[in-house]
Amino acid sequence: MYNKITDDDILKLKSIAGEANVLTGDEINADYAHDELGGIEKMPDVLVRVHTTEEVSEIMKLAWEKNIPVTVRGSGTGLVGAAVPVCGGILLETVQMNKILELDSDNLTVTVQPGVLLMELAAYAEENDFLYPPDPGEKSATIGGNISTNAGGMRAVKYGVTRDYVRALTVVMPNGEIVKLGAKVAKNSSGYSLKDLVIGSEGTLCIITEAILKLLPLPKVSVSLLVPFPDMKSAIEAVPQIFRSKITPTAIEYMSRDTILFAEDYLGKKFPDKKNDAYILLTFDGNSDEQVEADMKAVADLCLEIGAVDAYIVDTEERKKSVWSARGAFLEAIKASTTEMDECDVVVPVNKVDEFIKFTHTLSEEMKVRIPSFGHAGDGNLHVYICRDALEKDKWESTLKICFDRMYDMAEKLGGLVSGEHGIGYAKKEYLKKQYGNTPVEIMQGIKKVFDGKNILNPEKICF
Amino acid sequence: MDILVCIKQVPGSSNVEVDPVTGVIKRDGVKSKMNPYDLYAIELALSLAEKYGGSVKVVTMGPPQAKSIITEAVSMGAESGTVLSDRKFAGADVLATAYTISQGIKKCGKFDIIICGKQTTDGDTAQVGAEVAEFLGIPNISNVLGVNDISDGKVMLTASLDDKIAEMSVKMPCLISADGDINSPRLPSYKVRQTVTDDMITFLSFDDFDDKNADNYGLSGSATQVEKIFPPEKNTEKSSIDGNSEEQAEGLYSLICERKII
Numbered sequence: 001m002y003n004k005i006t007d008d009d010i011l012k013l014k015s016i017a018g019e020a021n022v023l024t025g026d027e028i029n030a031d032y033a034h035d036e037l038g039g040i041e042k043m044p045d046v047l048v049r050v051h052t053t054e055e056v057s058e059i060m061k062l063a064w065e066k067n068i069p070v071t072v073r074g075s076g077t078g079l080v081g082a083a084v085p086v087c088g089g090i091l092l093e094t095v096q097m098n099k100i101l102e103l104d105s106d107n108l109t110v111t112v113q114p115g116v117l118l119m120e121l122a123a124y125a126e127e128n129d130f131l132y133p134p135d136p137g138e139k140s141a142t143i144g145g146n147i148s149t150n151a152g153g154m155r156a157v158k159y160g161v162t163r164d165y166v167r168a169l170t171v172v173m174p175n176g177e178i179v180k181l182g183a184k185v186a187k188n189s190s191g192y193s194l195k196d197l198v199i200g201s202e203g204t205l206c207i208i209t210e211a212i213l214k215l216l217p218l219p220k221v222s223v224s225l226l227v228p229f230p231d232m233k234s235a236i237e238a239v240p241q242i243f244r245s246k247i248t249p250t251a252i253e254y255m256s257r258d259t260i261l262f263a264e265d266y267l268g269k270k271f272p273d274k275k276n277d278a279y280i281l282l283t284f285d286g287n288s289d290e291q292v293e294a295d296m297k298a299v300a301d302l303c304l305e306i307g308a309v310d311a312y313i314v315d316t317e318e319r320k321k322s323v324w325s326a327r328g329a330f331l332e333a334i335k336a337s338t339t340e341m342d343e344c345d346v347v348v349p350v351n352k353v354d355e356f357i358k359f360t361h362t363l364s365e366e367m368k369v370r371i372p373s374f375g376h377a378g379d380g381n382l383h384v385y386i387c388r389d390a391l392e393k394d395k396w397e398s399t400l401k402i403c404f405d406r407m408y409d410m411a412e413k414l415g416g417l418v419s420g421e422h423g424i425g426y427a428k429k430e431y432l433k434k435q436y437g438n439t440p441v442e443i444m445q446g447i448k449k450v451f452d453g454k455n456i457l458n459p460e461k462i463c464f
Numbered sequence: 465m466d467i468l469v470c471i472k473q474v475p476g477s478s479n480v481e482v483d484p485v486t487g488v489i490k491r492d493g494v495k496s497k498m499n500p501y502d503l504y505a506i507e508l509a510l511s512l513a514e515k516y517g518g519s520v521k522v523v524t525m526g527p528p529q530a531k532s533i534i535t536e537a538v539s540m541g542a543e544s545g546t547v548l549s550d551r552k553f554a555g556a557d558v559l560a561t562a563y564t565i566s567q568g569i570k571k572c573g574k575f576d577i578i579i580c581g582k583q584t585t586d587g588d589t590a591q592v593g594a595e596v597a598e599f600l601g602i603p604n605i606s607n608v609l610g611v612n613d614i615s616d617g618k619v620m621l622t623a624s625l626d627d628k629i630a631e632m633s634v635k636m637p638c639l640i641s642a643d644g645d646i647n648s649p650r651l652p653s654y655k656v657r658q659t660v661t662d663d664m665i666t667f668l669s670f671d672d673f674d675d676k677n678a679d680n681y682g683l684s685g686s687a688t689q690v691e692k693i694f695p696p697e698k699n700t701e702k703s704s705i706d707g708n709s710e711e712q713a714e715g716l717y718s719l720i721c722e723r724k725i726i
Contacts, residue, residue, distance in 0.1 A: 029708070029709055030709075225654070226651060269648065270647070270648035271648065272648050272649065272650055272651045273650065273651060289495075297654075300654045304654075304655065310653050310654065310655045311653070311654035311655065312650075312651035312652065312653060312654065313539070313651060313652045313653075313654055313657070314651060315497075315652075316476065316497045316498075316500070317477070318500045318503065318649075319649075319651060322648060322649075323651075
C-alpha cells in the first residue's frame with residue numbers, strides 16, 4: 001500500500017533537513033522503535049530531525065507525492081504507542097524545534113515550537129510571573145506531545161486540561177500545506193473549531209509546528225496538604241465531600257503506601273511519611289496567604305472530621321519537592337518494580353473513583369496479579385498498572401487481556417471513558433471501538449480522511 | 465535525654481534580591497521560612513528522642529515574628545521553644561550571634577545534645593554552631609551524617625571530613641551540626657499546630673541574660689563587618705553528550721565519576 005523509501009528519497013530528505021539530520025539503518029538508536037511504555041515496536045526506515053515549519057512542509061510534500069507514511073515523535077514519553085512508526089517510513093522528530101518564540105504580556109500568551117519541553121515552558125512562565133496550568137506528571141514531554149494527547153495532569157481539577165490553554169496552532173497538512181488554526185483571541189465562534197479537532201488527535205491529522213498558548217498570572221501563594229487515611233476507601237471517599245464544601249483545590253491526588261515505597265526505592269529517597277495505608281495530596285493556590293490558609297484549614301478540618309489521621313503541611317520549596325518529586329516518579333517507580341507492565345488510563349466520574357479502585361483490588365486478588373494504581377482523585381482520571389512480575393509469557397498475555405477487558409467494561413459501566421489523558425494511540429484502539437460503537441468511530445475515520453486522504457500521517461492509530 | 469535544636473528564620477525563596485546600592489538583602493514582601501538545613505537537625509533530634517527517650521526543644525534568635533518557626537518546630541514534634549529577641553542583638557555577626565545564642569541556651573536549661581543545621585541559606589557561613597560550642601565549653605562535631613548509637617554518656621556518630629568519612633565518639637554534653645540531606649524531615653502536623661499555645665513559646669531578651677554587658681551583643685559585639693553582599697552567580701550552564709548509545713553512556717559515566725557523584 002505504501003511505497004518503500006528509496007535512496008533518492010533519502011537524498012531529497014537530506015537536501016531538505018541537512019545531511020546530519022537524516023539518519024538511517026544502524027544510525028538510528030533502537031529507542032526510536034518504541035515509546036516509554038514499550039510493547040509496541042517498529043523501527044522507522046528513516047529518522048528526520050526537523051528544525052522549521054518549512055522543512056516539515058517540504059518533507060510532507062515529498063511523502064505525499066511518494067506515498068510514504070510519516071509518524072511524528074516528540075520526547076517519546078507516550079504510553080500507548082502513538083509515536084511508534086508501525087508502518088515504517090519516516091519518523092519525524094520535533095525535539096530540535098524547541099524555541100520559545102514570544103511572550104505576549106498584553107494578551108497573556110506564549111508562542112512556542114512543539115519541541116519545547118513541558119518543564120522548560122513551566123519554568124519560563126514562572127520566571128516571568130505567569131502560570132502555564134497544565135501539569136502532567138511527565139515533565140520531559142514536549143508541548144507538541146501534550147497538545148497531541150490533550151494531556152491533563154494534576155492541576156486539571158481547578159484549571160482544566162491542555163485543550164483549555166491552546167489559543168492557536170500552526171500546522172502542516174499531510175500534503176505539505178501550512179495552515180493556521182485559531183488565533184490569539186479569547187473567544188472564537190468562527191465555524192468548526194479545527195484547532196480543537198487537532199488537539200488530542202495524536203499526530204494523525206496534521207503536524208503541529210507552532211502553538212500559541214494561554215497563560216495565567218502566577219498565583220502568589222501555593223500550599224499542599226498531605227492527608228493520611230487509615231485505608232484507601234476513606235481516602236477516596238473524602239474527595240466528593242471536599243467538593244461539596246465548595247472549595248476547589250488545584251490538585252487532588254491519591255496514593256497508596258505501596259506506591260510510595262516503590263517511589264522510595266526508585267528515587268533512593270525517603271518520603272516524609274509512610275505510616276498509613278492511603279494518602280490524598282491536595283494543593284491550594286491563590287493570591288493571599290489568608291485566602292489559601294482559609295481554604296487549607298477548611299479542608300484539613302473536614303478531612304480530620306471524616307477520619308483522616310492527620311493533615312501534614314507542605315508549604316516550602318523543599319517540602320513540596322520532597323512530596324511532589326515522589327508523586328512525579330510513580331510511573332517510573334512502578335515500572336522499575338516489575339518485569340513488564342501495561343497501563344490503563346481510564347477516567348470515571350469523580351464520585352465513582354472509589355468504586356473503580358475497589359474493583360481493581362478485587363480483580364488483583366481474583367487474577368493473582370499485582371495492580372498498583374495512583375492518580376487524579378480530583379478529576380476521576382486513574383492510572384492503573386498491571387504488573388507481570390514472575391508470570392510466564394502466555395499466562396501474562398491472557399491475564400492482561402482479561403484484566404483490561406474487565407477494567408474497561410467497569411469504567412464504561414460507571415459512566416467513564418477509555419482514556420483520560422494518555423490517548424488511544426495503537427494500544428487502546430480496540431477498547432475505544434468497543435465503547436464508542438460504529439457511528440462515532442466512522443465519524444472519526446471520516447475526519448481523518450478529510451485531513452489526510454492518502455492516510456500517510458501516523459497510520460493505524462486511534463480509529464483504524 | 466534532653467536535646468536542643470538551634471533554628472533560624474530565613475528568606476522563603478532562594479531567589480533573594482540584593483539592593484545594589486545598599487548591599488542589603490531585600491526582605492520587604494519576601495516571605496520567610498525555617499532554614500532548610502535546620503529541618504534535618506530537627507528530624508535527627510526527633511528520631512533520637514524517639515529511640516532513646518527524652519525531649520526536643522528549639523531555640524532561635526531573631527525578631528518577634530521568628531515565633532512562627534517555633535510553632536512550626538512544635539508542629540513537627542518539638543516540645544517547646546524559645547525566641548531570643550532584642551533590638552540590642554541586631555546587626556550581630558557570626559561571633560556576636562554565637563555568643564548571644566550561647567547566653568540564651570544557658571537560660572533554656574541543661575541539654576545533653578545541642579544540634580544545629582549545617583549552615584543557613586541566607587548567611588551561609590556555617591560557623592555559628594562551632595562557635596556556640598566554644599562559648600559553652602563543650603565539644604563540637606560538624607557535618608554529621610548520622611548518629612549510630614548513644615551509650616555510656618557518649619554519642620557515636622558518622623561525620624564527613626574533607627577527604628574521608630569518619631566514625632567518631634563524643635562525650636555529652638556536646639554540640640553537633642547535621643549535614644544536609646541526611647534524612648527526610650517530617651512534615652509539620654496541622655493537627656498538632658492547632659494545639660500550639662503561647663506557653664509553649666518563651667521570649668528571652670537582653671535583660672534575661674547573665675552577661676549584661678551590651679558591648680558583647682549586636683553590632684558592638686561583632687568582630688567583623690560585612691562590606692558587601694551579593695547573590696551567588698547562577699549556574700545555568702548545560703552540556704550534552706553526543707554520539708551513539710555506547711559513547712553517550714561512556715561520556716555520562718566519566719562525567720559522573722569526575723563530579724564524584726559515584
